[in-house]
Amino acid sequence: MLYLFCGILSGALLAAICAPLFRKEETLESAIIEETEWDLLQRKKEVILGNIQDLDFEYKCGKLSSEDYQKIRAEMNAEAAAVFEQIEKLESSKDLDALIRREISARKDRSTIACPSCGGKNPNTNKFCAECGAELKR
Numbered sequence: 001m002l003y004l005f006c007g008i009l010s011g012a013l014l015a016a017i018c019a020p021l022f023r024k025e026e027t028l029e030s031a032i033i034e035e036t037e038w039d040l041l042q043r044k045k046e047v048i049l050g051n052i053q054d055l056d057f058e059y060k061c062g063k064l065s066s067e068d069y070q071k072i073r074a075e076m077n078a079e080a081a082a083v084f085e086q087i088e089k090l091e092s093s094k095d096l097d098a099l100i101r102r103e104i105s106a107r108k109d110r111s112t113i114a115c116p117s118c119g120g121k122n123p124n125t126n127k128f129c130a131e132c133g134a135e136l137k138r
């Protein structure tokens, strides 16, 4: 009896320890994927902004003609704008994803099924009517 108790206890303990570990790993993994994409864009942004800074510096030192400077600067500005746009898109799509997932789960909660026997409304997940016990066909 004691052995059985110990076995159950250690099993439950092991499950309690391992369950959050596995869950954490899963969310961590998705976080890493998002972070890589995000980091890549952030790094790109840093590089472009650094290049613009260098360009400005070189122009101030008189290494570039005004014409060259304007041309290269315009190209870099366009590049920076594209990266900013990508970052913005990533941010908004992430928000949108979460929003859609929230809306869908809210819809699932709200959706009901009418009982064919008594017409009572039951949650979509019910197999039998809570009012009369009739089977809910779908």
Ligand SMILES: [Zn+2]
Residues within 6 Å of the ligand: 115, 116, 117, 118, 119, 120, 129, 130, 131, 132, 133, 134
């Ligand atoms: Zn019913």
